Amino acid sequence: MEINGVYIEDTFAEAFPIWVSRVLITASTKKWAKIxxxxxxxxGCSVIMCPAEAGIEKYVPPSKTPDGRPGFIIQICHPKKSELEHxxxxxxxxxxxxxxxxxxxxAMGDMAEEQLKVGFKLKFFGDGYEKKDELYGRKVYRIPIMGGEFITEAKFGIKKGVAGGNFFIMADTNATALIAAEAAVNAISSVEGVITPFPGGVVASGSKVGASNPKYKFMVATTNHKMCPTLKNVVEDSEIPEDVNGVYEIVIDGIDEESVKEAMKQGILAATRVPGVKxxxxxxxxxxxxxxxIKLHELFE
Amino acid sequence: MEINGVYIEDTFAEAFPIWVSRVLITASTKKWAKIxxxxxxxxGCSVIMCPAEAGIEKYVPPSKTPDGRPGFIIQICHPKKSELEHxxxxxxxxxxxxxxxxxxxxAMGDMAEEQLKVGFKLKFFGDGYEKKDELYGRKVYRIPIMGGEFITEAKFGIKKGVAGGNFFIMADTNATALIAAEAAVNAISSVEGVITPFPGGVVASGSKVGASNPKYKFMVATTNHKMCPTLKNVVEDSEIPEDVNGVYEIVIDGIDEESVKEAMKQGILAATRVPGVKxxxxxxxxxxxxxxxIKLHELFE
Amino acid sequence: MEINGVYIEDTFAEAFPIWVSRVLITASTKKWAKIxxxxxxxxGCSVIMCPAEAGIEKYVPPSKTPDGRPGFIIQICHPKKSELEHxxxxxxxxxxxxxxxxxxxxAMGDMAEEQLKVGFKLKFFGDGYEKKDELYGRKVYRIPIMGGEFITEAKFGIKKGVAGGNFFIMADTNATALIAAEAAVNAISSVEGVITPFPGGVVASGSKVGASNPKYKFMVATTNHKMCPTLKNVVEDSEIPEDVNGVYEIVIDGIDEESVKEAMKQGILAATRVPGVKxxxxxxxxxxxxxxxIKLHELFE
Amino acid sequence: MEINGVYIEDTFAEAFPIWVSRVLITASTKKWAKIxxxxxxxxGCSVIMCPAEAGIEKYVPPSKTPDGRPGFIIQICHPKKSELEHxxxxxxxxxxxxxxxxxxxxAMGDMAEEQLKVGFKLKFFGDGYEKKDELYGRKVYRIPIMGGEFITEAKFGIKKGVAGGNFFIMADTNATALIAAEAAVNAISSVEGVITPFPGGVVASGSKVGASNPKYKFMVATTNHKMCPTLKNVVEDSEIPEDVNGVYEIVIDGIDEESVKEAMKQGILAATRVPGVKxxxxxxxxxxxxxxxIKLHELFE
Structure with a gap:
């Protein structure tokens, strides 16, 4: 299959269940909400070594937030529910x-499968000076702090989502693959319900389970040598085509399979627009x- | 004592020893180094609940980095040496x-008191395809990845530094205190050897040890009610002056006491330049x- | 009239016709489109002294642009049609x-009242090496440049729009007014069809027509002394309320009166959310x- | 000559005299100074069609500015002195x-060859309410505005500087050339006294004087067809090497020849660090x- 002249391999991304929370952070200005x-x-890139997978899903303008202030929706994800609450x-x-x-x-709303009493627990920071209240039709706590009052909703919904949606961009040079990866992340950032938890949304170092080197058997994961351009002519099982010298991966977590699929589709489309992607x-x-x-070809049917 | 018409209380910031690492991250472009x-x-705000205290110290231009590429120096800090390595x-x-x-x-160089073999341990990710090398006069490992080669220095120096340098900005309104806090962080960001680990460098929610509310005795830390403007007329021991309605704190970690002192000095000077700071x-x-x-008055002698 | 506890004066913004163009700039990445x-x-703040009024209207994700790349819609505006083309x-x-x-x-599409042959004229830069083509259902020129090919649509639509929609935010302190102005601009940036052409969307120096000082009669416009907080107790005709010490204005240009009204409404709503706005x-x-x-009260009916 | 394995042609950049002003803009926060x-x-890219050449030279921390606030030095340049003042x-x-x-x-200080009374002329905006004063050892005007007082120094120094310092980066792909151009601009931004006036500091469309196409004789400048990768196999006088498919130019203006030379040197060094630059x-x-x-080879002697 070809899209915009780029070969799309007939393969699939293998993804995993993960517990997802979706939190709206508002602030006086967009700048502080972003910070x-x-x-x-x-x-918060990968639970392999980070304590959670996390990312910014999208900006929400003041006209669409409960308190009329600019905000960002973030997702914090973890395979274990108790660890997610933590x-x-x-x-x-x-x-x-x-x-x-x-x-x-x-920001999970009706999609929630369970509720975590995160606001209820945070409110103890108020030392008894906090107030329970109802604002914007939501049960909140108002905690006095130096900066005024911190408003937190009492409960936050979570649901089983999908982690590890992915695709790889292979290009003539490293720089082409990098520009295409950035374009893909730009495209995905406008898809509802997903995050790209790695730095800038891009993964430069794909890994395989375990190690092939017998001396490194203690490693849980090592470099995916088949996908390393510098090993193209070194390892026998390289999967780097002759005309490829740069590879980046995009990893996507989301609230459900549909949103992850849509993100993969939009990301792939954007990447194929960059000349030199192979x-x-x-x-x-x-x-x-x-x-x-998630089969790549089915995304485009 | 007054500076630029602002009253400087005759008190001190109480700070703590912490193990500090200083790592230079370079990349093809300033943008990716920043990401x-x-x-x-x-x-990485506070080890009270974050797994480390961490922040960006400064930008380093290509002409000053080992590999001639743009970079940022970060600090990762922890009270325990083993946990810092982790x-x-x-x-x-x-x-x-x-x-x-x-x-x-x-980026710790000669200031280091000990060396951690962080690069040596990271290199196992290379699955045996990595190479030991000497580049730019440094012992490095070259690990093949999808994005090319990841270069890591073999050892990273650490030293006992100082955590918890701080000052509080009290102003006529919350917004004035916020602008002044931002100005203070701008000033501190040009001081060598320090980071301001909280979000945007600013702390909106100061805490006290334990709780005063007998029902909340299980809490390790609760809101510093004496410094909450909304409790000014509620609690008897409020320390908020009559003309103050906004308070923010700046917290500073650094490689040594001198750098933390310089950061406090520059930050305070900048804050006092904002009209309305009291x-x-x-x-x-x-x-x-x-x-x-660290006595505030001594900073200005 | 009060909104969120803030007094809304019963007055109106006086606005003017202006020729508006709306151009979509796409690029490989969101970053370069933004640059x-x-x-x-x-x-491009005001045609009083700038050669045009101009600003960024909004981001358009790759899935919504003709060439599938990230883009930004800008507006360039001028009272004279010939000068706008220039x-x-x-x-x-x-x-x-x-x-x-x-x-x-x-990006004006069907709303256009006239078409300017801007692409046709830009194509001469191609020195005859350019090609006329049809891409994405649009007539374009492909101009060879060092960076590859520059694609420009042949014609760009313009229409009579509205310049000078505005409102003033008056607050207890300058910093409060500034934060509120930023919040207002954040809100307006999500309204379709408008720009806020001043720096960061905010005007710090309101002007009146001409001068009141007889020695300065040669001036076309001078500071609106009635709205200067530092002159509150100096000039007799000050319009600064006793409890106000900070004032900023938001100026809005847009493709039609409706979009400017919606921008004023959303901007005012956001500003009133900031504590201390009076x-x-x-x-x-x-x-x-x-x-x-444009009557302020009618915006909220 | 080769640097980091990249061929440096034995040629020179031809540059021109230009009048340069150097203005320090300070603000409450770094953010507003940057805006x-x-x-x-x-x-403000090129005086060929822009009303001036202009750019941001560098950030100045609060500890180094007259008013103790964060600031940026900008340069505004024009071949004609009267037009520069305008x-x-x-x-x-x-x-x-x-x-x-x-x-x-x-911010020109002692380097100035002449003084322009820009502050003196701006002060008329104050309508007589402005005050002449001396602050931080400088003669200033304090103009009352809505946002408080605008402080402008009375006179601004200008000098004859250098415009059009330049070099071209040729690489295996467009993306490689683009990353290298960005790296070069990152490097140049730390050189004192210079700006890179084009968008993001990079020029994608080099031009030649006049037109080669006889029908386009009315054009003052057209695309430099010899440097267009897409015309490599179309025009007979192409200067694009066989292994090159992407070209970008960096243009530098500065206060003197030495600073422009240093910028060219640092920019070239940074560009040659990107793999694939030819x-x-x-x-x-x-x-x-x-x-x-300015001879390229002499930069590295």
Missing amino acids: AATEATGF QMLERLGQCVLTCPTTAIFD KITAGNYGGKLGKYQ | AATEATGF QMLERLGQCVLTCPTTAIFD KITAGNYGGKLGKYQ | AATEATGF QMLERLGQCVLTCPTTAIFD KITAGNYGGKLGKYQ | AATEATGF QMLERLGQCVLTCPTTAIFD KITAGNYGGKLGKYQ
Whole structure:
């Protein structure tokens, strides 16, 4: 299959269930909402070594937020529900409550499968000076702080979402692959319900499970040597085509399979618009590990 | 004491020892170096609930970096040495190694008191395809990845630094205090050797040790009710002056006491330039907890 | 009338007809599209002394642009049609054609009242090497440049729009007014069809027609002394309320009166959300100069 | 000559005299200083069709500015002295005076060859309510505006500088050339005394004097067809090497020849660090038009 002249491999992305929370952070200005959202979602690329997977989903203008202020929706995700609550308490309590003029509201709404009492737990910081209240039709706590009052909704909905949607961009040079990856992330950022948790949304270092080197058997994951351009003529099982010298991966988490699929579709379309992109493929484990198999060709039917 | 017409309280900031690492992240462009630095230092405000304290210290132009590419120096800090190494491995391995075109170098240099073999440990990701090399007069590993090669220096120096340098900005309105806090952070960002680990460098929610509410005795820290403007006329022990309605704190970590002092000085000077700032004070525990006591008045002698 | 506790004066903004063009700038990445849009709309606050009024209207994701790449819609406006064409040729020819990976498309579409042959004229830069073509259902020229090919649509639609929609934010302190102004601009940036041409969308220096000082009769416009907080107790005709110490104005241009009204409404709503804002008013010339009178109270009926 | 494995052509950049002003814009926060600097230097790429050449030279931290606030130094340049004054009045009067919390100071200092009474002329906006004063050892005017007081230094120094310093980056792909151009601009931005006036500092559309197409004789400048990759196999006099498919130019203006040379040197060094860059060359008119000839090889002696 070809799209915009780029070969799309007939393969699938293998993805996994993950618990997803969706939090709206508002602030006096877009700038401070962005600062809080960025801090709260940092160090959140992959649960392989980060304490959570997290990212900014989208900007919400004042006319669409409960308190009429600019905001950003973030997602914090974790395979374990208890650990997700822990991460929400730490990230919202340390990176948003501390950030000037912010407030937090549930953004999962009716999609929620369960409710976590995150606001209820954060409110103890108020030392008894906090107030329970109802604002904008939501049950909130108002916690007195130096910057005024921190408003937090009492409960935050979570649901089972999808982690690890992905595709690989292969191009004539590293720089072409990088520009195409950036274009793909730009496109995905306008898709509802998804995040790209890696730095700038891009993964430069794909990994395989375990190690092939017998001395490194203690490693849980090592470089995906088949996808390394500098090993193209070194390893026998290289999957780098002759005309490819740059590869980047885009990883997507989302609230459901549909949103992850849409993100993959829009991201791939954008990447194929960059001259010099040669091939799009996806990462999987032969279908053995993940619950979801998202076929690239089906995205474009 | 008055500076630029603002009252400077005769008190001191109480600060603590902390292990500090200083890592230079370079990349093809300033943009990608910034993305990696931001992701690697996110979720890094305070070790009370974050896994580390971390922040961006400064930009380094191509003419001053080992590999002639633009870079940012970050600091990752932790009271425990073993935990600092753990955090460095996770943050550099997950948030920088994965970020397009990046490389990492030690930026502690001769100031280091100890060396951590962080690069040596990261190199196992290479699955045996990595190479030991000497580049720019430094011992490095070259790890093949999809984005080319990730260069990491073998060892990274750490030293005992200072955490918790601080001052409080009290102003006529919340907005004035916020603008002044931003100005203070702008000033501190040009001081060598320091970071302001909170979101945007500013703390909106100061805390006290424990709780005064007997029902909340399980809390390690609660809101510093004496410094909450909305409680000015509610609590008896409020420390908010009559003409003050907005308070923000700046918290500073650094490689040594001198750099933290310089940062406090420059930050306070900048804050006092904003019309409407009424008072500068600092946070301490009566000198009982911290090793360092940085007196505000001595900064200006 | 009060909104969110803020007094809304019963007055109107007086606005003027202006010729408006609406150009979509796309690029390989959102970053480069933004750079081109920023350069092309700079030095474009007010036709009093700038050669045009110009600004960025909104971001358009790859899925919504003709060429599937990220883009920004800009507006370039001028009271005179011939001068507008001149400005479009200069700004698009010097600030977009020169910017890496960009292309330009008409974004006025069916709303256009006239068509300017801007692309036709820009194509002469191609020295005969350019090609006429049809792409994405549009007539374009493909001009060879160092960065590849610059694609420009042949014609760009213009229409009579509205300039000078405005409101004033009056607050307890300058900093409060500034934060509120920023919040207002954040809100307006999500309204379709409008720009806020001043720096950051905010006007710090309101002007009146002519001068009151007899020695300065040569001036076309001077400071609106009635609205200067520092002259509150100096001039007899001050319009600064006792509890106000900070004033900023938001000026809005747009494709029609409806979009300017919606922008004023959303901007005012956002401003009133900032604690310390005291009053919203608007600027007019007694209805003598402008074609449009936009009454503040009617915005909220 | 080769640098970092990249061929440096034995040629020279031909540059021209230009009148340069150097203005420091300070503001309450770095953010607002940047907004003013960006607006004031927009639509300022080349005097071929822009009313001036302008750009941001560098950030100045609060500890180094007269008023202890963060600031940016901009340059506004024009071949004609009278036109430069005109442009300064318009750009500073419309894009900085109108921008919240800003002030402007001369940053040319002792290097000035002449003084323009720009502040003296701007002060008439004050309608007689302005005050002459001496602040920070400088003669200033304090003009009352809505946002408080606008401080402008009375006189601004100008000098004969150098325009049109340049070099070309030729690379295997367009994307490689683009990343290298960005790296070069990053490097140049840390060189004292220079600006890169084009969008993002990069020129995508090089031009030649006049037209080769006899029908286009009315054109003052047309595309430099010899440097267009898409015409490599179309025109007989192409200067695009076989292995090159992407070309960008960096154009530099500065206060003197030495600073422009240093910028060219640092920019070229940074560009050669990007893998896939093949050749660096420079633009000239055979030495017939410009006063300055900056030889590439001499930069590295």
